[in-house]
Amino acid sequence: MSGAAHAGDSYLTHGRGLRSWLLTVDHKRIGVMYLGVIVGTLILGGVFALALRLHLWNAGGGLVSNDTYNRLFTLHGAVMVFLFVIPGIPSALGNFVLPLQVGAKDVAFPRVNLLSFYLYLAGAVLFLVTLVVGGLDTGWTLYPPYSLEGARGLGILIALVGVFLAGFSSILTGVNFIATIHKLRAPGMGWFDLPLFLWALYATAIIQILATPVLGITAALGFMERLFHLGLFMPEYGGDPVLFQHFFWFYSHPAVYIMILPAMGIVSEVVSVFSRKPIFGYRFIAMSSLAIAVIGFLVWGHHMFVSGQSQWANLVFSFLTLLVAIPSAIKTFNWLATMYKGAIILKTPMVYVLTFFAIFGVGGLTGLFLGILATDIPLHDTYFVVAHFHFVMVGAVMIAFLAGVHYWWPKMTGRLYDERLGVTSAVLVFLGFNLTFIPQFIVGIAGMPRRYATYAVEFQGQNRLSTVGAFVLTAGLVLALWGLLASLGKAGARAPRNPWGAASLEWQAESPPSHHNFEVPPDGVSPYDYTTLKELPGDQGWVVVGKREVA
Amino acid sequence: MSQLHLPLQHLLLGQTSYLPERASSVAEGADHIFLSLFWISAVSLALIIGVTIVFVVRYRRRPGRMDPEASPDHSTRLEIIWSVIPLLLVMAVFVASTQVYQAMVNAPPGADVQQVRVSAKKWSWQFDHPGGKKDKDVHLVLGQPTELLMISTDVIHSLYVPQWRLKQDVVPGRYTRLLVTPTKAGSFPIVCTEYCGTNHSQMNAVAVVHADQAEYQAWAAEGRGADLSLVEVGRKAFDDQGCSACHAVEKPEGQDDGIGPSLFGRWGGTEQLVGGGTAKFDENYVRESIVKPGAKVVKGYDDVMPASALEERELLGLIAYLQTLVPGRGQDDGEQGERHEQGERKEKAQ
Ligand code: HEM
């Protein structure tokens, strides 16, 4: 029973015209709209990044002025963090997949879901407005006093409102996900029958709800400090700039887990499906997501080891930071063990995930250097940090995002993308990525500070490698986008219901699913039981033979 | 792995030249921690990548091997092993790092620590040396433990010398400290590592480490006198602001206190405060008492002192000046110079 045979009403054809999209409360359409806007922000942030790298081709800069460079890296960072990596996986893929995976018709609060999309869109538009009114040059971290100086003009105020709105969108998505997972699970689906992607989204939602309000409050306080001189963060009015850093990182450190946990969720799904084996250590992976969500709240001070914070605070934050590294290590070992004695299929999502292992490994291990005081003190605010967080945010999160987009593409669009293009893009992205960011570790260790429009000439060679790498990486991303979009054309192959032979519930729906997701509300199943799936010849995917084990 | 290529090459050859030169008492310790983390990481990464490759090659789905083999889907024993081993490893590094870190921020007991006062602004540094000389670069003496007492007059900056492996943010509104004992003579770059606007990347200075006291003195003597020394700036501010109307500076405390406490010999002591609690009479306390006098009021006095709007350099000067009010204290700029000279004279006499 492949999708090609089924020409009925899908969510894509249910209701036509722009209005039917813009006012939709269907989680699938909202997910697709998010995906469109989020890819747009990735492209925008990417264009800024290429401009930055071109400027750094020469040690003396030269492409743009220092001020323009500063605006570029600020908008690059802010767009990538607030508009791409944080909402990326939960809002785009999570919205599409979560109700399907629990076997529901929609999220718990579909209208709130649409509101959340428009809040996000409004935040994104405000960032563009910031660009138009002359840009913002404070760094995405917005540290006062610099950010709240009178000379910063309107840009900072608009950006703060943008951050505030995007934050609200994130909170509402979190609320929706938690309610949906609690209340709308298919009959018989217990907590330990949830696909790990849902555990990851659940842990993420907890952080979104608890941490994001602090970001909103910080943005609001910054706004008021700038307008009314309350004396919170600005020494000239009697405030303390380091207080802002505490507020900021109290949100922004947990935010790195908002980014990485959903990525880990995707990796868990893909590695199991493409190894044809149940995920190894399901409970440990699920619980380590929660452990990360909880301990992750207690480590924000590791961004402030040289801020003048007391040495005892530093030691405690350092210790807790090392503890939070352990759950990530556990997950990595469990993923590897999942492949053991499996039947590994090297399709695009899996190839992306294999590169994730190496890159996330480097990202996590270099995090140790920054969590340990004796090494963070030299490395802090150098290019080593830049390389570290790009390994995690780009190398790990973006690559997992790409794996997820390829993995769920047939479900979202009803089309199969070209595997050869997909695998080539994964390889190019991996090579380009490493070429871009490994040299940054080296110049960072040698002492090149971050956020530098010009630099010492001895770092020029490594910087040029990095610039070349950025273009290779871009080529990989363009190829991936091309491969996906090409499948939408007339020649694109129709996707069957279950092209990968996955066992979780979304693959029981049509590709693309109907407006109501399932013709018959499904019962819960164990999401990693592949024993009853058989592959059909050609591109017809997998079907269930015999009786499935009911959860 | 290409990311390991360059470091590995150096390590295998016994070199660590991708690390900057080591020029402070803590650099070697920091590098030891760095290298142990490097090796732990390299081995872990090799393990992850190696296992991935081996599994993909051996367990690839292919004709004749279409289905997975039976294997367990969990193992509590394995989970414990691979949680505890990394935990022990990082905790061992944490303990070792703590020792190095303590040495980075605390002077050895009894050390004779010299103080250089630093003020940072967009986009330059200013260093007031013991002996009174002011300069855009910092001058130190080889082996002499030195504390940089730092403040910013505008936004946050950060002082970093890669060869010292030391870095400290410089914040407006409060003093921060960077402690260093240079172990190599020569000139080292000072760079700003907290983003501070247009010329952030050009906010450079030089740390000049003199091989001995004599060389330092020669530098300190040259051109000295064009500017007021910090102590002079402080004494002048004390007079100009009318501080002496309420605070005595000569008589020992208690005998002839005015409206405010006498400041004679107060530096480094502990004040009893109104409402209980105590405060150490140090740089940040003095600064707060001048900028926000009501924040901490000494027991037995009224909260009547007016706030003064002073330049950061005047505040630093007042601090330097108050330090001279402690009999026998070596921190006075003028005396400092003399003391060095006396020391040299003694050496010569011998
Ligand atoms: C797991 C996902 C992770 C993400 C998304 C992430 C992201 C980031 C980001 C964005 C920064 C830069 C902050 C800045 O702008 O200065 C950063 C720095 C840092 N990261 Fe990570 N990181 C992750 C993992 C880790 C791990 C596993 C550790 C430690 C074991 C770690 C430790 C640190 C530390 C200590 C810093 C501060 C470094 C400094 O500023 O000197 N991170 N990380």
Ligand SMILES: [Cu+2]
């Ligand atoms: Cu600066």
